Amino acid sequence: MPRVSKPTDHAYDTIAAELRLRIESGELPAGAPMPSESQLCREFGKSRGTVRRALQLLEEAGLTQVGQGQVRRVRGDEPLPHAPYEKVAEALTAEIEAGTRRPGDKVPSAADLAATHGVAIGTAQRALKVLENRGLLTSGGVRGRLVAGSPDGSLELGQVGQVAAALAATIRDGKHPVGSRLPGERKIAETYGVARVTVQSALTQLAEQGLIERQSRGKGRLVLRQET
Incomplete structure (x- = not known):
């Protein structure tokens, strides 16, 4: 029996992120219909299964909903929700910017963050990676991740x-x-x-x-x- 092909990468994350940007920027305003699966397949050059997964992610995040006639639309008046990893990353960033966590301080492990914020360890790991990419965290070897900068406070605040x-x-x-x-x-x-x-x-x-x-x-x- 031939195997059913499945997406082997995370192309759906890339598609979902791009569509989220269009929603946040107003290019896809509240109430607007989302592009069809066929249109997105052509635009991104991906399979229908990959596109459907991307659209499912947006719906799970509360950005879109399926209305009358099974038309998927951008949701209405409430503020845009953040993805769970973004909430964790922003909470840590706020602590760093406020000086609660100083340069050189050890950052909680992914397991500790997951327990604190009620998210999966993978979600916490993604949040930590985001802060590393922003230059806010650095690897401290056996000490784990540290707030970037030197103890004299040279990390940019303000x-x-x-x-x-x-x-x-x-x-x-x-x-x-x-x-x-x-x-x-x-x-x-x-x-x-x-x-x-x-x-x-x-x-x-x-x-x-x-x-x-x-x-x-x-x-x-x-x-x-x-x-x-």
Whole structure:
């Protein structure tokens, strides 16, 4: 009997991540129908099984839902949920940025993080890998993972202000002109190598300065004016 072929890689994670970015940026706004399986197969050059798994991940994350006529759409008004590993990564990042965990401090193991946050060990391991990729953690050999930087506190803090200033500069320089929308939180986080909680705080600062305002669900943040 011929074997049924199954996806052998994690291409579905890549597809799901790309579609999530489109949702967060407003390219796929609330209520919009998701691209069909056939369209996604053609776009990404992957099998229907891989595409279905990617769409299932989005539904499990609460980003999409199947409505009347079995049409899959972007969900409505509630804030976008974070993936479990993102929540763990952002909680750790917030502790580092607040100085609760100082450069050179040992970070809890994946098992300890899993128990603390009520997630799987694999989820905690993924969160730790994210922080390593951001340069916030480093390997301490037998000591495990450590907060990056030296004990004198040379790790950069004040990231919220730095991101807010950088975004204000893009508005001032015309990269994001008045009336345009800023990129989604996840895209900004990837651009500046920070956590989404950092981006959210930076965006709050810009909103308090009257530079941007948050639009309705799925429409992102609108640039109101340039700095004077």
